[in-house]
Amino acid sequence: MNPVYFFREVITNLRRNVLMNLASISTVTVSTIVLGLFLIATLNLGFWVQKIVDQLQIVIYLKDDVSQEQINRLYDAIKANPQVKDVEFISKQNALKRLQEKLKILIRMNDMPENPLPNSFEIKLKNSANIAAVAKELETFPGAENVKYGQNIAQKLLSLHQAVRIGGLLVVALSLICTIFIIVNTIRLTVYARRREIRIMQLVGAAFWFIRWPFILEGIMQGLLGALPAFVLVYLSYLLFVPRALHALPFIPFLPPSGILYYLLWTLLTTGIVIGGLGAFISVNKYLNYE
Amino acid sequence: MNPVYFFREVITNLRRNVLMNLASISTVTVSTIVLGLFLIATLNLGFWVQKIVDQLQIVIYLKDDVSQEQINRLYDAIKANPQVKDVEFISKQNALKRLQEKLKILIRMNDMPENPLPNSFEIKLKNSANIAAVAKELETFPGAENVKYGQNIAQKLLSLHQAVRIGGLLVVALSLICTIFIIVNTIRLTVYARRREIRIMQLVGAAFWFIRWPFILEGIMQGLLGALPAFVLVYLSYLLFVPRALHALPFIPFLPPSGILYYLLWTLLTTGIVIGGLGAFISVNKYLNYE
Amino acid sequence: MIEFKNVSLVYPNGTIGLQNASAHISKGEFAFLVGQTGSGKSSFLKLINREVLPTTGEVFVNNQLTSEIRLQQVPLLRRHIGVIFQDFKLLMHKTIFENVAYVLEVTGVPAKQIPAKVSEALKLVNLWDKEDSFPEQLSGGEQQRASIARALVNHPLILLADEPTGNLDPDTSWDIMQILMKANSRGTTVIVATHNKTIVDMMRKRVIGLSGGRIAFDRERSGYLPADLEMAAREV
Amino acid sequence: MIEFKNVSLVYPNGTIGLQNASAHISKGEFAFLVGQTGSGKSSFLKLINREVLPTTGEVFVNNQLTSEIRLQQVPLLRRHIGVIFQDFKLLMHKTIFENVAYVLEVTGVPAKQIPAKVSEALKLVNLWDKEDSFPEQLSGGEQQRASIARALVNHPLILLADEPTGNLDPDTSWDIMQILMKANSRGTTVIVATHNKTIVDMMRKRVIGLSGGRIAFDRERSGYLPADLEMAAREV
Numbered sequence A, B: 001m002n003p004v005y006f007f008r009e010v011i012t013n014l015r016r017n018v019l020m021n022l023a024s025i026s027t028v029t030v031s032t033i034v035l036g037l038f039l040i041a042t043l044n045l046g047f048w049v050q051k052i053v054d055q056l057q058i059v060i061y062l063k064d065d066v067s068q069e070q071i072n073r074l075y076d077a078i079k080a081n082p083q084v085k086d087v088e089f090i091s092k093q094n095a096l097k098r099l100q101e102k103l104k105i106l107i108r109m110n111d112m113p114e115n116p117l118p119n120s121f122e123i124k125l126k127n128s129a130n131i132a133a134v135a136k137e138l139e140t141f142p143g144a145e146n147v148k149y150g151q152n153i154a155q156k157l158l159s160l161h162q163a164v165r166i167g168g169l170l171v172v173a174l175s176l177i178c179t180i181f182i183i184v185n186t187i188r189l190t191v192y193a194r195r196r197e198i199r200i201m202q203l204v205g206a207a208f209w210f211i212r213w214p215f216i217l218e219g220i221m222q223g224l225l226g227a228l229p230a231f232v233l234v235y236l237s238y239l240l241f242v243p244r245a246l247h248a249l250p251f252i253p254f255l256p257p258s259g260i261l262y263y264l265l266w267t268l269l270t271t272g273i274v275i276g277g278l279g280a281f282i283s284v285n286k287y288l289n290y291e
Numbered sequence C, D: 001m002i003e004f005k006n007v008s009l010v011y012p013n014g015t016i017g018l019q020n021a022s023a024h025i026s027k028g029e030f031a032f033l034v035g036q037t038g039s040g041k042s043s044f045l046k047l048i049n050r051e052v053l054p055t056t057g058e059v060f061v062n063n064q065l066t067s068e069i070r071l072q073q074v075p076l077l078r079r080h081i082g083v084i085f086q087d088f089k090l091l092m093h094k095t096i097f098e099n100v101a102y103v104l105e106v107t108g109v110p111a112k113q114i115p116a117k118v119s120e121a122l123k124l125v126n127l128w129d130k131e132d133s134f135p136e137q138l139s140g141g142e143q144q145r146a147s148i149a150r151a152l153v154n155h156p157l158i159l160l161a162d163e164p165t166g167n168l169d170p171d172t173s174w175d176i177m178q179i180l181m182k183a184n185s186r187g188t189t190v191i192v193a194t195h196n197k198t199i200v201d202m203m204r205k206r207v208i209g210l211s212g213g214r215i216a217f218d219r220e221r222s223g224y225l226p227a228d229l230e231m232a233a234r235e236v
């Protein structure tokens, strides 16, 4: 077994069948580009929904007769909960200020003899998925008049989050399958075009592995040469796209390009290489005569 | 010219090169499936954002000294504006009720001797894109103390809407290009595998068109046989997916399947057929010897 | 019918196929083309079929200068020329019947007349029992006969036979030569490139000898001249 | 060396390739295989190379029953057999040099020794000046000689030549026969399927005659028997 021989074979074949190889390589490029875009889109969508979900919070409204000492104790108790990431105390006064800011000039201060708003705690969780359970737990705290966490929107967001996670996985899996399918088919057609050669090689005494290896290496090369430009293209586009998108849609978060670099690189390259090689292997076997 | 002959040719060729044709047909299927999914996703995203944008409204808060007669005149004036789709008057009382409902128990009614909220109009536009201009116009109305339309969120939503429209068009265009590219490449490989035949046909006196037509028809058939199952698959999946999705994410609107039926059908079938035929045409020409 | 005027053919890789060859073959003639392997016989035939164009010089077929025939007209030229290719050039995905029928379909012969004509041609070369086989299912000689049937089926004006008996036994070879003779007697111009000394010697027809791409000799009613005689002829 | 015991070969489409053929060819023998086109010569050779397996009967090559050779071992068998295929079977994407070198690479000959061996084989068939051409750039006879060079290059134990002179002129044919003789004299078993009456007549070697898949005659020091004599032989 002579690796130099196989490599020379592959290089020569790539050079001599330029047209055919361009067709198959560019097919690999295009289909891995699509895969890459799906991957980026899914990662970003997940990131976005995660960000929104992370903004969910529990608000505990306190009875007016709760003393400052009680408040301090409650604060410590909440802080000690392992599920809690962050807790903030909002006094009656601050609450009113916020409401006024929010409603702007609508509430004429002089119309109100007394602050109608209660004291409250705003709590962020480490994992918002548990929000309902934690809220229930906090309800039992003495002094808590009411515990709210936007039941309605929270549930919506959480199920959206779940849907995006499952859907994203599904979409990436599906597009991976499609990419694999297309690459395998393409490689199969290139091997089909050379089926007579395979037959002749067998007739002059070439062993199965001796025939197979150049084809497999060629498949790997086609996969590599196809996936590499796909990666570069997708990554560069994303690099150019993110600042513009952040500018145009500042309220939507995008993953920083560096955050997807390796993810993208490995997914595209391994897909190209593994499927190229595997596709060639399967296809050659189809034309190897096992009688 | 004998169409029967060409059809017999095509059928025979499809039958005799089953393996090769399966490879190319299934590639068409897979790539048009991806195209179809992109199309559906884009249409739905556009639909969704449109729905959200449609919920945008302008609120005119009125001074407390505006009389009922003035209000009526104002109402008619607003209604007469061709941009306005819908206008609703919200009295002080109703406004307070709403606020109370929204904030639930937070505001202790007995703390408030007088309703601090103003009368208002809520206005929906035919085209929310013009919201800023219309709001400006309404500000000049006598009696309007303040005009609000959630400047912040409206702008966000409108630019998101724009982004989704442009992005969607781009994505569909891009995936169409990818699909075209993959199909053309695949057809090219099937023609490549038969380049010797093309040469022989030329040598025995077949005219260019006589050689070309069976290949073009075969490309069309491959496109059709590939795109048809893709359409059926995508459409059926959507048919099954929508009720489930509406159940799991009731707050996200989905286009009804019937709304995308023709869109999907024509996009996939024409893509398959036109590109199949065109790809074959281009590829045969490459191997037809024009010297 | 066919005229070569100082024709040279240099292949793209620099190999010389033909060198300054001049010859005239009249309508209805029967000529052998002989010469060592690689001497340019197939190149000579390819020039007539306009498979290649001369690098210099002029080839006239049917009074047309091949290098001036418009591309769309080339198929028309070829339909008047039947070629028995040295490597058969059968369509691998078509049966023998379909291979022979193809040249009729190409010329627009009505579908109804095709089966009869094809059967006739296949019977002529004694291959009618193999009409539904694919080329790969035939023996070498059977493939060669299929190629012969295809070249004859639409009664071309010119018949170019490149080594038509290379895979045939002596008896079958003679049968084939009889068929070519018969076609010739009906007015077809026949050019046969061959190595078959026995046949050339027996037939006593015009023999054009090629050597290294040059026409070494061109004699009426000749036999297959041995190589040294060719050489001598070339020196002249 | 090679033994056929009541061998019949029926192709998948029902055509009979060989019928109840028995023959024994010893190590170092030189035998001609003659018979009309389609009589089963190539089928006979394909059975030896294990390109096909007999439908019934047994074929022994090198004392191995071909139908019992494990699939992985088939390449090993083939490396001891050089085949000159009737249709050459050259690899279209490789140059002549690479085509010949391939059978050496297959057997693991060290890379350094390959060029010398290939050049030697190409010189033998007088084709060394075409080593960088692709098969499509060669004349029919040159392709045939390339195929011969490939069959000879690794000095096989058995040489199967299927119509090796079909595209060669008489002189070159003789040269090739000399080469086969020389290989034979070094111990190679040689079987030549041919239609070339002249050569068979002159060489006076063993001749196995096939007719319709049956062995019609099998004679030492024979010539090319005409068809009617074959028939007679078959009646017996």
Ligand SMILES: Nc1ncnc2c1ncn2[C@@H]1O[C@H](COP(=O)(O)OP(=O)(O)OP(=O)(O)O)[C@@H](O)[C@H]1O
Binding pocket: C136, C137, C138, C139, C140, C141, C142, C167, C168, D011, D012, D013, D015, D016, D017, D035, D036, D037, D038, D039, D040, D041, D042, D043, D044, D086
């Ligand atoms: N792959 C195949 N499938 C079906 N039939 C075949 C196949 N190969 C050969 N035959 C048939 O088997 C018979 C013997 O063929 P074979 O090739 O052995 O003949 P041959 O003696 O070599 O003839 P030739 O001199 O023409 O080469 C023929 O009738 C042929 O049509």
Ligand SMILES: Nc1ncnc2c1ncn2[C@@H]1O[C@H](COP(=O)(O)OP(=O)(O)OP(=O)(O)O)[C@@H](O)[C@H]1O
Binding pocket: C011, C012, C013, C015, C016, C017, C035, C036, C037, C038, C039, C040, C041, C042, C043, C044, C086, D136, D137, D138, D139, D140, D141, D142, D167, D168
């Ligand atoms: N396509 C080609 N490209 C380059 N050289 C070629 C090509 N075809 C033929 N030649 C060369 O041109 C010369 C003449 O070839 P040609 O095929 O005319 O010979 P020929 O007389 O038919 O030989 P044969 O009897 O072996 O068939 C040869 O040296 C051959 O190598």
Ligand SMILES: [Mg+2]
Binding pocket: C041, C042, C043, C086, C162, D139, D140, D141
């Ligand atoms: Mg030739």
Ligand SMILES: [Mg+2]
Binding pocket: C139, C140, C141, D041, D042, D043, D086, D162
């Ligand atoms: Mg044979």
